[in-house]
Amino acid sequence: xxxxxxxxxxxxxxxxxxxxxxxxxxxxxxxxxxxxxxxxxxxxxxxxxxxxxxxxxxxxxxxxxxxxxxxxxxxxxxxxxxxxxxxxxxxxxxxxxxxxxxxxxxxxxxxxxxxxxxxxxxxxxxxxxxxxxxxxxxxxxxxxxxxxxxxxxxxxxxxxxxxxxxxxxxxxxxxxxxxxxxxxxxxxxxxxxxxxxxxxxxxxxxxxxxxxxxxxxxxxxxxxxxxxxxxxxxxxxxxxxxxxxxxxxxxxxxxxxxxxxxxxxxxxxxxxxxxxxxxxxxxxxxxxxxxxxxxxxxxxxxxxxxxxxxxxxxxxxxxxxxxxxxxxxxxxxxxxxxxxxxxxxxxxxxxxxxxxxxxxxxxxxxxxxxxxxxxxxxxxxxxxxxxxxxxxxxxxxxxxxxxxxxxxxxxxxxxxxxxxxxxxxxxxxxxxxxxxxxxxxxxxxxxxxxxxxxxx
Numbered sequence: 001x002x003x004x005x006x007x008x009x010x011x012x013x014x015x016x017x018x019x020x021x022x023x024x025x026x027x028x029x030x031x032x033x034x035x036x037x038x039x040x041x042x043x044x045x046x047x048x049x050x051x052x053x054x055x056x057x058x059x060x061x062x063x064x065x066x067x068x069x070x071x072x073x074x075x076x077x078x079x080x081x082x083x084x085x086x087x088x089x090x091x092x093x094x095x096x097x098x099x100x101x102x103x104x105x106x107x108x109x110x111x112x113x114x115x116x117x118x119x120x121x122x123x124x125x126x127x128x129x130x131x132x133x134x135x136x137x138x139x140x141x142x143x144x145x146x147x148x149x150x151x152x153x154x155x156x157x158x159x160x161x162x163x164x165x166x167x168x169x170x171x172x173x174x175x176x177x178x179x180x181x182x183x184x185x186x187x188x189x190x191x192x193x194x195x196x197x198x199x200x201x202x203x204x205x206x207x208x209x210x211x212x213x214x215x216x217x218x219x220x221x222x223x224x225x226x227x228x229x230x231x232x233x234x235x236x237x238x239x240x241x242x243x244x245x246x247x248x249x250x251x252x253x254x255x256x257x258x259x260x261x262x263x264x265x266x267x268x269x270x271x272x273x274x275x276x277x278x279x280x281x282x283x284x285x286x287x288x289x290x291x292x293x294x295x296x297x298x299x300x301x302x303x304x305x306x307x308x309x310x311x312x313x314x315x316x317x318x319x320x321x322x323x324x325x326x327x328x329x330x331x332x333x334x335x336x337x338x339x340x341x342x343x344x345x346x347x348x349x350x351x352x353x354x355x356x357x358x359x360x361x362x363x364x365x366x367x368x369x370x371x372x373x374x375x376x377x378x379x380x381x382x383x384x385x386x387x388x389x390x391x392x393x394x395x396x397x398x399x400x401x402x403x404x405x406x407x408x409x410x411x412x413x414x415x416x417x418x419x420x421x422x423x424x425x426x427x428x429x430x431x432x433x434x435x436x437x438x439x440x441x442x443x444x445x446x447x448x449x450x451x452x453x454x455x456x
């Protein structure tokens with residue numbers, strides 16, 4: 001943020017602080033960040049999806065009025081989420097030196113969320129290895145671990161770590177050209193290059209290759225989305241080779257380990273394993289509590305300790321969801337003009353979420369959803385067949401029941417599956433647990449099934 005923009009925004013905040021209640025100001029307005037003023041339009045970003053929705057529905061006029069008082073030439077205020085902002089800046093802001101300078105300017109400036117740093121990444125047993133690996137790569141790009149392959153479930157912090165690397169390098173290695181993209185963006189850019197070539201009769205693919213290969217650090221998020229896309233895989237294979245052979249850093253994230261990306265070319269899978277594989281697991285209770293407290297501090301929420309424990313017990317596999325629940329209970333309390341979120345507020349704010357979990361999370365419901373997912377019947381799962389097509393869903397059902405319904409005795413679970421012994425349930429639980437932690441196709445299946453259970 002430039003000095004002028006920072007001073008301008010400080011004045012806007014002072015006006016909004018006097019024109020809104022303290023909770024609204026501290027929870028929603030103060031968290032916003034100005035990005036740029038373009039053609040009479042102020043571009044701002046909200047660090048959270050919840051904040052984006054709330055501010056857009058309730059506070060845009062407050063912001064516009066405050067902005068107009070400080071700078072009447074600003075005719076419009078545009079609030080975006082972080083993902084929308086990245087694309088907007090890439091397509092609307094011309095690099096210094098004019099359009100012709102675009103290919104010579106690093107594309108990293110708008111790519112990294114400033115709130116995602118190593119300092120605010122909460123480290124616990126579940127993620128200390130991957131955090132250390134990311135830090136080592138940031139300190140010695142291209143030499144420590146190349147490539148760095150980070151894998152784990154959705155909402156566990158993979159993107160946070162990639163942005164943390166980017167922010168660290170921007171601050172400490174301004175000489176490096178950085179690029180962070182999603183694999184979907186890589187695919188779309190490639191398609192656009194091919195279209196432009198066909199329509200305009202120019203070699204747009206050459207420009208596409210130069211853009212991705214003329215960087216010092218390339219980060220691609222969610223690489224699993226290029227599965228079943230052979231042309232994209234071919235292009236990325238050559239991009240990978242070009243960067244790796246010249247000693248430039250490659251960082252990739254995925255929802256599972258390379259060997260379980262079944263629809264990815266073998267030569268790509270093997271290259272991903274040349275460097276370091278680092279998995280990130282769902283956080284244990286202590287880490288979940290620390291994450292919630294850190295989030296509350298950064299957003300200036302005032303929350304009773306019992307609220308943290310309550311939220312941490314409700315969402316165990318997705319940090320993003322857990323932070324969303326915290327924002328929800330804080331917003332609920334703010335509607336009543338409260339400065340502190342109490343346990344009673346939390347109970348009321350997310351009672352529908354808790355009730356829906358109680359209604360759906362039964363042994364029968366879990367078995368039903370697993371059967372739907374795998375296309376088998378409850379009779380088959382509870383029967384005596386031992387072929388893989390039946391054993392897998394049976395063991396996954398047992399694992400999910402023990403994980404999501406820990407109060408159900410192992411013996412009772414065994415009885416629900418045709419009178420099996422509790423040791424059979426223990427074997428299934430331990431086997432699937434190990435496969436999930438290893439980042440296999442079971443990791444994806446279990447996550448998908450749990451998502452369906454929570455959504456119902």
